Amino acid sequence: MKPNDQPSITVSEFIHHAPAQLELRITAGAQGATTRQLTVPRVQKLGLALAGFTNYIHSGRLQILGQSEIRYLGQLDAEKRREAIRNLGLERIACVLVTKGIEPPLELIEEAEAANLPLLSTPVLSSIAISVVTDSLQELLAPIVARHGVLMDIYGLGVLIEGASGIGKSECALDLIARGHRLVADDVVEVRRIGADRLLGAAPELLREHLEIRGLGIMNIRDLFGVSAVSANKAIDLSIKLERWDEASEVDRLGIDAQAVEILDVNVPQVLIPVSPGRNLSTLVETAVRVQLLRTRGYNAAQEFIARHEKMLETTESRIQESGFRIKENL
């Protein structure tokens, strides 16, 4: 699946999904709510635009009107007030949110109604509304991609187990669940990018808490193993790719070559584990996670080992040179 280039939602979708604490309601221009689109999670404040500097109004952003803006409008006479509001270009603004439960001026309600501009209101203070709206839009507008794999929470790390069909991802997950780790998603993982470099994985609604194993069928993990065996979503910290032994030609024997896989333009460290009979996958995965935990804390055993080996090479080299000199002296 290709990630959407420009995710967007309509104003009415936003109202539907926004956190209940905002208590959003439409005071005017409800007709525009189903057509106007929000495309950027960051909000704007209309302050300068009301004063006449309208250059930076972004049509895809939610516009905030707080107490200071309403007070500013209030001290203008009615005609100037209507002019300042019209100047904003109400046709191209996605929506306006009035905070702190303030009653918007009559002119704004009339103009919004005329332009079909959704005029929203919330009892919440501007400062809180801005952060709640931004967080909520960030999630709603996050680029999303579906990955084939299993997402698990192992020792607190979000681990995406990938590999071809039938290689044993789900069986490996079951083994990990039996050892006390948590299942987030099996088979299809919906990955959202939150901000610039954070990936959040979750199961599609229908598949949540379920695992399918050949021969056992579809199982509800929460029923079988309890509530602590499942987790709703998890940030993805590591990808583990399972590959058939004969296909895994580029296996890192030393563990020194850091590999990564790109998901939604974010680099995720990746470990390639060859699969063959007699290799206990869940122990290998668990151990790979332990290694990754140490690495994120700045300790890389493979690199330390190599540094020790290099020191050993140096001492033997100097011994060779010494013996070379001795041979020359003897001559």
Add this chain to the structure above:
Amino acid sequence: MIERRVTVTNRLGLHARAAALLVRTANTYKSALRLERTDGTASADAKSILSVLMLAASRGTELLATAEGVDETEAISAVCGLFAEGFGEGERVDKA
């Protein structure tokens, strides 16, 4: 069984990356491959990374490579080739 003498010529010696390349190459052949220091202090299975690292073969070390098996000719020439090419370290590293 085939035997051949090789000398470690690359600047860094049989270091970790070179050893990994050697082991990866050795594992593509069926034959048993061994490396032995000519001073007799150590010998290694060329298909085992830790064993190869324990040779502590720095630049100038002489080794005896032996191959035994159905593809011993190809195996030994591939391994000797790696030593001759300095494990792909290239001239840039040698000059440094």
